[in-house]
Structure formats: structure tokens, C-alpha cells
Amino acid sequence: MLSKKTKYGLKALTFLASQPDREPVQIAEVAKQENISQKFLESILLTLRRNGFLGSKKGKGGGYYLIKEPKDIQMTSVMRVLEGPIAMVPCVSLNFYEKCDDCPNEGVCSVNKLMLKVRDANLEVYRNTTLADLIS
Amino acid sequence: MLSKKTKYGLKALTFLASQPDREPVQIAEVAKQENISQKFLESILLTLRRNGFLGSKKGKGGGYYLIKEPKDIQMTSVMRVLEGPIAMVPCVSLNFYEKCDDCPNEGVCSVNKLMLKVRDANLEVYRNTTLADLIS
DNA sequence: TATTAATCTATAAAAACTATAGGGTTAACA
DNA sequence: TGTTAACCCTATAGTTTTTATAGATTAATA
Structure with missing residues (x-):
């Protein structure tokens, strides 16, 4: 949400x-x-x-x-400031990486695998959308 | 999160x-x-x-x-059952659509615009990933 | 049929987070 | 110097999430 x-x-x-x-x-x-x-x-x-x-x-x-031009405001930075990390789990976060304490091996973790894909998909959207794109 | x-x-x-x-x-x-x-x-x-x-x-x-074969279990259904709607706001939800009461016009809403893109990106991932893909 | 091993059910407590409200302080300006 | 509007701090109600407690029910087996 x-x-x-x-x-x-x-x-x-x-x-x-x-x-x-x-x-x-x-x-x-x-x-x-x-x-x-x-x-x-x-x-x-x-x-x-x-x-x-x-x-x-x-x-x-x-x-x-x-302060800045709408076309220069990427959604990545807006989301990070307002909503927090873009990744849904810390173990796939670029800017806020943290190892899960309950997970012995990241390489074979299904959550890690799935959330990595999700992160990349979201980043793709946020990077390619600026404030200017959201104005009607 | x-x-x-x-x-x-x-x-x-x-x-x-x-x-x-x-x-x-x-x-x-x-x-x-x-x-x-x-x-x-x-x-x-x-x-x-x-x-x-x-x-x-x-x-x-x-x-x-x-019960089912891992390759027949799509992440869309798993996520919907465990995490809830895939959309981050009800006004862009496929299965749980709801109009925002504070938003007079969905067509010109920046949140709607952005979250529509996010929803599509996430759906793309979840639809193309099955449980079988997450096993090492 | 008594025992054991397991799922099922309901409830509640603790913790964390979200959204909002109140009230006082400070800077700009006319 | 009075008014306006941003700034800052704190408290709190409400909600959600996570964990814990206690017991009921079911099925296999000896």
C-alpha cells in the first residue's frame, strides 16, 4: 500500500x-x-x-x-524521500542494503530472487518517470 | 515493505x-x-x-x-493471497478497484498515472514468475 | 480403544507504524 | 510593530502486523 x-x-x-x-x-x-x-x-x-x-x-x-524543473525530478528520488527504500526487502536494496538475520544464504533464497526482479522493474519505472510526465 | x-x-x-x-x-x-x-x-x-x-x-x-506443480503456481496469485492487492492504490487495482474519495478526477491524477505504470511493471514480473523459477 | 501427533480455531497482547491535531516559535513584510 | 505564514515539537488515536496463549479436533497406530 x-x-x-x-x-x-x-x-x-x-x-x-x-x-x-x-x-x-x-x-x-x-x-x-x-x-x-x-x-x-x-x-x-x-x-x-x-x-x-x-x-x-x-x-x-x-x-x-x-526549486527544480519538473523534468529534472526523477521519481526514484521522490519515492525514496517520501516512501522510503524502493526495494521491498533490505537484502535487495541498492541504497539501504542489509542482510536478513533469519536467512542463512541469500543466493538460494526465493524471496531474494523474486524481490530482486520486482526491484528492477520498479526502478525501471521510477527512473524513466519525472514529475513532468505526471502533469496533465 | x-x-x-x-x-x-x-x-x-x-x-x-x-x-x-x-x-x-x-x-x-x-x-x-x-x-x-x-x-x-x-x-x-x-x-x-x-x-x-x-x-x-x-x-x-x-x-x-x-497440491499443484511449482511451475503452475504464478506469483500473481501467491502475492494476492499473502500480501493483498498488487496495485499500490485501489484506483489502479484490477481485482479490487475502488475510487479515491479525495480525488475528483482520476484522469488527471498524478498518483494514478504513476501507480498505473508501477502496477503494470509488477504484474509483468509476477505473471512471468512461477514457484518453479524460485527454486535453486 | 487409548494414546499420540498433528492440524485447526479463537483470542489477545505486544509492537510498530500511520495519520492527524495542538500549540508555540520564528522570519518576512507592509 | 503588527500581521502573516512557515517552522518545530509533542502528543495521541487508530490501525496493522506480528507473536503468543490455550485449547479443540482429527486421524493414525499400537
Whole structure:
């Protein structure tokens, strides 16, 4: 299951990417337009800012805005920040590899074998999709 | 993240598929060999039996055994039974479709767009992988 | 037929994670 | 300097996942 955090984060990113100029948009505005709990969205936008996707401006006329071009934002990085590792098990993760403590031999593990394929398939999708591809 | 339920279920299936004949194997034996909490495994094997993957035999000399040939067990069905819908959001699910209540228009939803691709990629993997492919 | 070995059933507790809410702080701007 | 809106911290309700407990039921066998 995709977490609401990721879902909301993606929606917010596309919303900001769709803004004519890169004028700051207030949290409340995004929350209202996209039907998102404002407080929850607040924390999501914050992590997106901390991870270099968004900029922010305080005070009157402030808000959040996209920093990079939508075509330069790969889904790999978005998913990793919002949803966590792309691999479904740590033992097939590229960026967060960890050995399973219950599994004596990775080479003959059926879970490992299957999840390796799944990881590759997902990576293929995420690498070849940018934020620009998701805007209608 | 893959649930332990799915992980253990897959391991149990491969273990049973690796048995020379299709002699019943006791839960305790599977649990020990694969490092799985026995009672948890018990409930997993039960759902695998109820869904037509396994047969069981009670009493002395009893246990669980594979019903179908490993090459006839597609990962699509295994994953659906153990992990649930393959789609990460209900609005792109083939077998469990549901409209998002917060999303006014599926056609212009970025989450929908992305998760549709992901679903297809995963289906491709699961459809083309059988239990036989996971045995070393 | 008594015993044993195993599956079956139900429940509940513990742990982990998810989603949301409240309230105070800080920076920008008019 | 007052107002606005992002920032930050904490708490909590709710849900899901995983494990544990206790016993009932079934079938083989001696």
C-alpha cells in the first residue's frame, strides 16, 4: 500500500509544478485544492524542502515553490524521500542494503530472487518517470 | 515493505516445493528449517491451504504438502493471497478497484498515472514468475 | 480403544507504524 | 510593530502486523 504521505506529497508536487510562475503557494491553498489535512501536509512539505525539492518563504506572500524543473525530478528520488527504500526487502536494496538475520544464504533464497526482479522493474519505472510526465 | 507473512509464506512454499516426493511435512519442521515463528507460520499455511495451494493431513505422519506443480503456481496469485492487492492504490487495482474519495478526477491524477505504470511493471514480473523459477 | 501427533480455531497482547491535531516559535513584510 | 505564514515539537488515536496463549479436533497406530 502507498502511504498517504507519499500520495499527498506527489499531489502537492504536481500542484506546485502546475503553477504558471514559480510563485510561492501557501500550505492552506494546496491543502484545500487537493483535499489534504493541512497539518499533515505541513510536515510533508517540510521534508520535501529539507530534501531539496522545494523552497519556502515565510511571512506575507510566502509559501512553498518548486526549486527544480519538473523534468529534472526523477521519481526514484521522490519515492525514496517520501516512501522510503524502493526495494521491498533490505537484502535487495541498492541504497539501504542489509542482510536478513533469519536467512542463512541469500543466493538460494526465493524471496531474494523474486524481490530482486520486482526491484528492477520498479526502478525501471521510477527512473524513466519525472514529475513532468505526471502533469496533465 | 514486504510483510513477514508474505516472506514466510513464500519460504514455506519453496521449502515444500523442494521436497523430493510430495510427502506431508510438519509445521514444526518447516518453521525450524526456515527460522519462522511456528504459530505464525501455522496461520499462514492455513490460508495457503484455504486458497488451494496446499493440502494437509492430520494426525500422526501428517503435515502440509504442495497440491499443484511449482511451475503452475504464478506469483500473481501467491502475492494476492499473502500480501493483498498488487496495485499500490485501489484506483489502479484490477481485482479490487475502488475510487479515491479525495480525488475528483482520476484522469488527471498524478498518483494514478504513476501507480498505473508501477502496477503494470509488477504484474509483468509476477505473471512471468512461477514457484518453479524460485527454486535453486 | 487409548494414546499420540498433528492440524485447526479463537483470542489477545505486544509492537510498530500511520495519520492527524495542538500549540508555540520564528522570519518576512507592509 | 503588527500581521502573516512557515517552522518545530509533542502528543495521541487508530490501525496493522506480528507473536503468543490455550485449547479443540482429527486421524493414525499400537
